[in-house]
Amino acid sequence: xxxxxxxxxxxxxxxxxxxxxxxxxxxxxxxxxxxxxxxxxxxxxxxxxxxxxxxxxxxxxxxxxxxxxxxxxxxxxxxxxxxxxxxxxxxxxxxxxxxxxxxxxxxxxxxxxxxxxxxxxxxxxxxxxxxxxxxxxxxxxxxxxxxxxxxxxxxxxxxxxxxxxxxxxxxxxxxxxxxxxxxxxxxxxxxxxxxxxxxxxxxxxxxxxxxxxxxxxxxxxxxxxxxxxxxxxxxxxxxxxxxxxxxxxxxxxxxx
Amino acid sequence: xxxxxxxxxxxxxxxxxxxxxxxxxxxxxxxxxxxxxxxxxxxxxxxxxxxxxxxxxxxxxxxxxxxxxxxxxxxxxxxxxxxxxxxxxxxxxxxxxxxxxxxxxxxxxxxxxxxxxxxxxxxxxxxxxxxxxxxxxxxxxxxxxxxxxxxxxxxxxxxxxxxxxxxxxxxxxxxxxxxxxxxxxxxxxxxxxxxxxxxxxxxxxxxxxxxxxxxxxxxxxxxxxxxxxxxxxxxxxxxxxxxxxxxxxxxxxxxxxxxxxxxxxxxxxxxxxxxxxxxxxxxxxxxxxxxxxxxxxxxxxxxxxxxxxxxxxxxxxxxxxxxxxxxxxxxxxxxxxxxxxxxxxxxxxxxxxxxxxxxxxxxxxxxxxxxxxxxxxxxxxxxxxxxxxxxxxxxxxxxxxxxxxxxxxxxxxxxxxxxxxxxxxxxxxxxxxxxxxxxxxxxxxxxxxxxxxxxxxxxxxxxxxxxxxxxxxxxxxxxxxxxxxxxxxxxxxxxxxxxxxxxxxxxxxxxxxxxxxxxxxxxxxxxxxxxxxxxxxxxxxxxxxxxxxxxxxxxxxxxxxxxxxxxxxxxxxxxxxxxxxxxxxxxxxxxxxxxxxxxxxxxxxxxxxxxxxxxxxxxxxxxxxxxxxxxxxxxx
Numbered sequence: 001x002x003x004x005x006x007x008x009x010x011x012x013x014x015x016x017x018x019x020x021x022x023x024x025x026x027x028x029x030x031x032x033x034x035x036x037x038x039x040x041x042x043x044x045x046x047x048x049x050x051x052x053x054x055x056x057x058x059x060x061x062x063x064x065x066x067x068x069x070x071x072x073x074x075x076x077x078x079x080x081x082x083x084x085x086x087x088x089x090x091x092x093x094x095x096x097x098x099x100x101x102x103x104x105x106x107x108x109x110x111x112x113x114x115x116x117x118x119x120x121x122x123x124x125x126x127x128x129x130x131x132x133x134x135x136x137x138x139x140x141x142x143x144x145x146x147x148x149x150x151x152x153x154x155x156x157x158x159x160x161x162x163x164x165x166x167x168x169x170x171x172x173x174x175x176x177x178x179x180x181x182x183x184x185x186x187x188x189x190x191x192x193x194x195x196x197x198x199x200x201x202x203x204x205x206x207x208x209x210x211x212x213x214x215x216x217x218x219x220x221x222x223x224x225x226x227x228x229x230x231x232x233x234x235x236x237x238x239x240x241x242x243x244x245x246x247x248x249x250x251x252x253x254x255x256x
Numbered sequence: 257x258x259x260x261x262x263x264x265x266x267x268x269x270x271x272x273x274x275x276x277x278x279x280x281x282x283x284x285x286x287x288x289x290x291x292x293x294x295x296x297x298x299x300x301x302x303x304x305x306x307x308x309x310x311x312x313x314x315x316x317x318x319x320x321x322x323x324x325x326x327x328x329x330x331x332x333x334x335x336x337x338x339x340x341x342x343x344x345x346x347x348x349x350x351x352x353x354x355x356x357x358x359x360x361x362x363x364x365x366x367x368x369x370x371x372x373x374x375x376x377x378x379x380x381x382x383x384x385x386x387x388x389x390x391x392x393x394x395x396x397x398x399x400x401x402x403x404x405x406x407x408x409x410x411x412x413x414x415x416x417x418x419x420x421x422x423x424x425x426x427x428x429x430x431x432x433x434x435x436x437x438x439x440x441x442x443x444x445x446x447x448x449x450x451x452x453x454x455x456x457x458x459x460x461x462x463x464x465x466x467x468x469x470x471x472x473x474x475x476x477x478x479x480x481x482x483x484x485x486x487x488x489x490x491x492x493x494x495x496x497x498x499x500x501x502x503x504x505x506x507x508x509x510x511x512x513x514x515x516x517x518x519x520x521x522x523x524x525x526x527x528x529x530x531x532x533x534x535x536x537x538x539x540x541x542x543x544x545x546x547x548x549x550x551x552x553x554x555x556x557x558x559x560x561x562x563x564x565x566x567x568x569x570x571x572x573x574x575x576x577x578x579x580x581x582x583x584x585x586x587x588x589x590x591x592x593x594x595x596x597x598x599x600x601x602x603x604x605x606x607x608x609x610x611x612x613x614x615x616x617x618x619x620x621x622x623x624x625x626x627x628x629x630x631x632x633x634x635x636x637x638x639x640x641x642x643x644x645x646x647x648x649x650x651x652x653x654x655x656x657x658x659x660x661x662x663x664x665x666x667x668x669x670x671x672x673x674x675x676x677x678x679x680x681x682x683x684x685x686x687x688x689x690x691x692x693x694x695x696x697x698x699x700x701x702x703x704x705x706x707x708x709x710x711x712x713x714x715x716x717x718x719x720x721x722x723x724x725x726x727x728x729x730x731x732x733x734x735x736x737x738x739x740x741x742x743x744x745x746x747x748x749x750x751x752x753x754x755x756x757x758x759x760x761x762x763x764x765x766x767x768x769x770x771x772x773x774x775x776x777x778x779x780x781x782x783x784x785x786x787x788x789x790x791x792x793x794x795x796x797x798x799x800x801x802x803x804x805x806x807x808x809x810x811x812x813x814x815x816x817x818x819x820x821x822x823x824x825x826x827x828x829x830x831x832x833x834x835x836x837x838x839x840x841x842x843x844x845x846x847x848x849x850x851x852x853x854x855x856x857x858x859x860x861x862x863x864x865x866x867x868x869x870x871x872x873x874x875x876x877x878x879x880x881x882x883x884x885x886x887x888x889x890x891x892x
Contacts, residue, residue, distance in 0.1 A: 017804070034530040034642075042755070043533050049753045049799050049808060057805055059323070061496040062332045063536050064636075066421055069327050082639075089639050114467060115805045122444065125324050129436045133429035134388045138308040138705050139379070141386035145343065148397030158390040158415060161422060165326055194388040 004033045006092055009100040010044070012056055015113050022113070024102070033093040037080065038063065038070060040092060041103075058117035063088040065229060068164035071171070072117055073104040078168035078227045086166060086229040106167050108176035110214040121167045123213035124181060130209035131202040132185045134194045153191055160187040162230045169224035169232075175216030180224035182210050183240035184232050190243055200247035207244055258860050258876035260513075263666045264368040269883050270350070273372040276667075277710055281717035288313035291716050292723055294461055294476040295319070296448045296503050299328030300420075300427055300697060301680025302482030304704030307430035310439035312709055317474060318431065318440055321447035321466060321498065326428045329484055329496040330700060333420025334541040336402060336412035337697040339377035344401050348409040350374045357695060358884040360406040360586060361660070361688020362837035362853065364516070364861070367883055368667060369685045376706040377698050381413055383705055387426040391415050404693040405542055406586045412694045417541055417632055423697055427704070446472070449738050449813065451479065451507040451676065454730045457721060458507075458676035462734050466810060469803040471735055473726040478675045478712060481507060482704065485659035485681040487520065489818045489825065490770070491762025493656035494526060494539040498810075504663050504682050505817040512671040513863035513875060515664035515684030517821070518829035521691055521838045522771050523657035524590035527640055528609040537655040538640060540612075540633055542693045545583045547617035547626065548650070550574050550590075552610050556601035562611055562649050573597055577848075581891040588690045588838045588851075589891060591654035595771045596849070604651050613649035654771060658696060660687040660838065661828075664863040664877070668711035669703060672863075675721055677712060679703035684861065689837025742802050745812050750795030754812045757792050761785065761815070761822055769826045774842040778830040782823055786870055789819040824864060824872060831874065834858045855886050 007030050015022030031040045038060050045055035060070035065086035072087045074080035080090040095101065103117065111119040149157075161184070169180035186203050189195025195202070218237060225234045265276040283291070291314050295306040298320040306318040322328065340353040353374040358365060381399070385391065391413050392400040401410040415422040434440040443463070450462040452475070460475035486501035487493040508514045525545065527538045551572045553565050573593055575582045585593075594610045597603070604611050618626050623646060627634070634645050641651070663671050663678040665685055670677050680700040687695065715721075724731070768781035792815070800806040835844040835851035836858070844852045861877040 032531050032533060035533050036535070036640075039533045039535045042535050045808075046753050046755050049755075049797060050751075052797070052799055054799055055808060057807060061322070061327055061498050062329060063497060064332055064538055066418065067327045067329070067331050067496065069322070085639060089636075091640065091642070093642050118805065121323060125326075125432075125444075128326075128429070129432045131436075133433045134386065135433055136383075136386045137311050138304075138383060138430070138709070141382050144341070144381045144385040144391075145398045147385055149393055150397050151393050151395055154390050154393040154397075157388075158392075158422075161390050161415075161425065162418065164421075165324065188390065189388055192388050192390070194386060 005030050006033055006095060006097045006099070008095065011100065011102045013104045014056070014116055016115065018112050018114060031092050033091070035092050036063070036088060037074065037090045037092065038088050056117065057115040060088050065089045066164060068166040071106050071166045071168060073106060073171060075102050078106060078171040079229050084229055084231050086164070106171035108170045110176060110178070111167060111170060123215065124165055124167065124178070126213055127178070127182055127206055127209045128185065131198070131205035134189060135198060147193055149192060157188045157191040160184045160191070160232065160236050163232050164230055166229060168227045168229060170215065172223040172227035173216065174221065174223070175219060177218045177224070178210050178215035179218040179237050179240070180228065180232055180234065182206050183236035186240045186243065187236040190239065199243065200250070203240060203243045204247050204251065258878035260664070260861070260863055260875050260877035261666065262366060262877055263668060264366070265667065269367060269371045272368050273375055280710055280714035283713050283717050285313050289315055291315065292317070292476045293478050293480065293712070294474060295480045295482060296461065297328065297482035297484065297682070298325035298428070298431065299330035299482060299484060299680060300424055300700030301704045302328070302480070303424070303427035303431045304701050305480055305482060305679055305708050306440050307427065307434050308705055308709045309712070310434035310437070313439070316434070316440040317443065317476065319443045319446050319448060319463060321445065323444055325431055325442060325444065326425060328424060329499050330424045330697070331421045332496065333697055334417045334539065335404060335543055336414035336419045336694040337380070337423060338404070338411050338694045339381045339413060339698065340374055340411060341378055341381060343399060344410045346409045348411050352409065353377060353411065355884050356407050357686070357692060358688070359889060360690055360692040362690050362851070362889060363688065363855070363859070363881060363886055364519070364836055364879065365686055365688030366879060367881060372707065373686050373699060373702050376702045379706055380698060380701045384423060384426050387429060389415065389422050389426040402543065403546065405545065405584050406692040420697060423701065427701070447810065448483070448503040449506060450734050451510045452731055452734050453510045453673060454724060454728070456511070457674045459724050460726065460731065462738050464738070467805060469806065471739055473731045473735055475724050475726045475731065477716060477721045477723055478677060480677045480679060480708065481663065481682050482679040483682050485662065486821055487656045487659055489761070489822050490656040490765045491758050492529065492534060492537050492766070494523060494537050497536060500814040500817070501821055502814055502817050505821055507663060507671070507676060509866050510673070511866070512673050512676055513664040513865050514661070514824060515861050515863050516661035516828065517825045517864065518769070518832060518839050519660035519689050519837065520656060520825070521587060521658040521660060522591040522654040524587055524594060524654050525612065525652045526655035527637070528607060528651055528653040538636070539655070539657065540637065540650070540652060542587070544612060544630060544633060547629070548583065548612040548614050549616060550583055550610055550612055552597045552602045552604060554602070557606060558602070559605050562604065571597070571602070578891050585891050586690060587693065588840070591771055592840055594654055607651065609651040609653045611649040612652045614645065615649070618646065658691055660684065660689060660691055664861065668714065669708055670711070670715060674719060675715070677708060679708060689839055742809065745796065745798055745809065745816070746802055748793065748796045748798065750797050752795045753797055754808055754815055757788065757796065758811070758815050758818065760788055761818055764788070765822050765825070769822070769829055772840045772842050773829045775830065778826045781826040782830070785819065785823045785826065792819055820869065823870060827872060828862055828864065831862060832858055853888070859886070
């Protein structure tokens with residue numbers, strides 16, 4: 001195992017609480033190149049705990065890149081240097097012996113830091129609650145095959161629906177915009193026949209909530225798409241904009 | 257004779273649920289809002305239950321320890337969801353799905369529950385499509401299906417390798433719709449740490465706020481636990497890092513019986529362990545076994561690279577032993593066979609691993625076809641291992657994946673404690689001793705969308721439970737007991753970290769209560785676990801404070817429970833002097849090394865009542881097999 005170990009310097013963001021002043025703390029670690037970056041922090045934490053020191057707070061769950069819980073900015077990039085993976089899938093063989101690695105939380109006004117690398121992304125849930133669904137009740141629905149959907153449309157809706165809600169798009173954007181996240185959900189439903197009855201109402205509600213939660217505007221830099229671990233396309237943003245403009249042009253809801 | 261009553265309705269198996277739905281009492285719509293219900297967990301079972309109960313008009317409070325309801329581990333399920341739609345016209349039916357599930361579970365599940373599951377399976381697919389779940393479709397625009405282990409029809413609906421994600425996001429959207437309407441109040445980052453039981457009934461829960469550390473009390477007319485399985489007792493499993501047994505286990509310690517704790521499924525196709533620092537194991541979808549061939553070298557200690565081992569020196573052991581199901585044999589059988597060849601010293605390059613080889617499929621179908629089918633899985637493999645599976649065979653090995661056991665429930669999904677209902681993987685009811693692929697998602701959604709909404713109404717109408725105030729002295733007592741547990745953990749001041757204890761426990765469980773068990777090993781495990789538990793309470797090192805975020809404290813609380821639950825799993829495995837499904841006792845096997853059931857003495861559900869630390873009383877529920885005749889499973 002030893003010949004595959006890397007000696008690294010970590011600079012990790014430490015912040016005791018939401019209103020505390022944070023700073024980078026240095027750690028020296030030796031890690032197997034087969035480990036993931038989160039396993040490296042597990043090991044570091046186990047050592048810190050053994051020494052009676054406060055471990056680094058960070059979040060993760062499935063460690064398979066699907067739950068969207070983990071999210072670190074590694075050397076300045078959300079989820080690190082390798083495209084189309086989540087932080088938990090970043091393995092140490094992508095680094096070199098002697099490297100220094102900077103590890104920070106996702107930073108955005110709408111994602112306040114709770115502690116160290118843990119942030120509050122509940123703004124995403126509030127947006128989803130504002131309209132990220134088809135309003136059908138349980139029961140009383142037609143047979144599944146009574147709603148035929150062409151393979152291409154289904155595939156496109158799936159690609160939008162693959163978003164894991166990690167927030168890397170917000171962290172990557174200089175405006176901390178949530179347009180990629182919101183447009184992925186809006187697109188999934190605006191592509192599918194099931195989403196049509198609420199199509200224009202939905203897009204207005206979700207965009208309004210997005211603004212209210214403090215996310216910034218989109219200025220088309222495409223950083224979100226570049227950093228998205230699931231490769232969600234910015235085509236979704238264009239689709240959402242079209243729906244939004246159409247909705248606003250015909251909206252009777254003039255005061256908002 | 258068993259002493260547990262499951263309240264299975266009278267009548268022919270295909271009429272039971274229909275009749276029961278009619279016979280159950282109803283609550284009129286205006287009265288529903290007077291009932292308060294707690295749902296713990298927001299995975300497939302919890303989210304679908306909370307959404308549906310909210311829609312019916314109940315006042316629902318839903319709890320998740322995650323930051324968002326969408327993170328529940330249901331999201332990681334890959335392969336698919338079964339339903340007896342017979343869209344492929346290949347002879348599927350409700351009865352066949354029922355039959356396959358009872359047989360796959362090796363005759364240790366409750367027939368009536370399984371039949372109901374098969375009945376509602378079709379409505380699940382309809383529901384999910386109406387919500388906008390983007391299932392895979394064929395060129396005509398209708399839904400596509402794939403095959404899975406243990407079945408000879410194509411009944412699995414899927415959304416690429418992300419079916420669990422899409423179904424969970426569907427249930428999450430239904431939940432959000434109710435949150436927006438105000439019928440469901442959602443609490444995130446709050447972990448259930450105790451069940452409040454007063455006069456023998458479930459009356460509420462105690463939670464710890466994971467952000468502030470505050471201990472809070474919530475009361476309700478009924479409590480629903482849908483918090484998943486306990487696979488993380490093994491430390492290394494395919495479960496998510498935070499999946500845990502705490503809600504179930506604390507309810508168990510308050511009187512809820514634990515059913516079949518030794519029935520734990522070891523999934524055959526996971527990535528092998530890379531070293532000491534490994535945090536969890538990654539599943540590679542069972543669908544790979546459609547085209548991959550599993551083999552090891554015929555020679556012990558063969559350290560050659562797999563591409564240097566000629567065809568005639570390879571042992572395709574599944575194809576050799578089970579010619580008709582071959583590489584698609586059920587999970588328990590495939591896992592055990594892998595262990596056998598590794599124990600024989602024939603693991604891939606001396607490791608605890610076997611080869612899963614796509615060479616023949618690539619030669620036959622072309623690289624492009626394989627890429628289309630499994631591209632994302634091949635990428636995951638390469639990301640994690642750094643090896644290219646198009647060139648070299650994958651290395652895989654079995655890993656703890658799913659727990660068929662769980663809190664005991666009757667036909668109405670209510671535990672022996674009135675007012676406590678248990679759904680999804682957290683209950684024991686539908687999969688017997690072995691779960692078939694693509695059936696977990698089906699059960700979670702069946703329980704949440706289509707079973708609990710009916711049965712809970714009957715309980716409320718019949719029992720008329722009252723809502724107790726949270727300043728009731730028993731609530732305060734439960735709260736104080738949890739606070740004392742935290743203080744006790746924080747004051748041990750020893751030298752050993754939580755993870756070190758968890759890893760030690762995991763090693764005992766894997767070696768002695770894992771894929772193959774025997775009397776000697778189980779007795780040793782019981783002793784070693786109780787010793788480890790003592791050591792834990794003497795030597796745990798816990799840093800930080802009980803206020804605010806303290807992830808180490810969260811893990812410590814969970815390990816406290818694993819150290820007790822692990823012992824019960826060994827006790828249960830020791831009690832069950834037979835091999836069935838995933839429970840393989842080495843003493844009970846046929847001459848060919850197959851599981852040997854003992855239907856005479858063990859056709860029952862073990863339901864354990866907690867008496868004291870390390871002491872349980874066994875209750876039994878007799879199982880009747882009226883419609884699927886008891887027979888030895890054969891996949892040869």
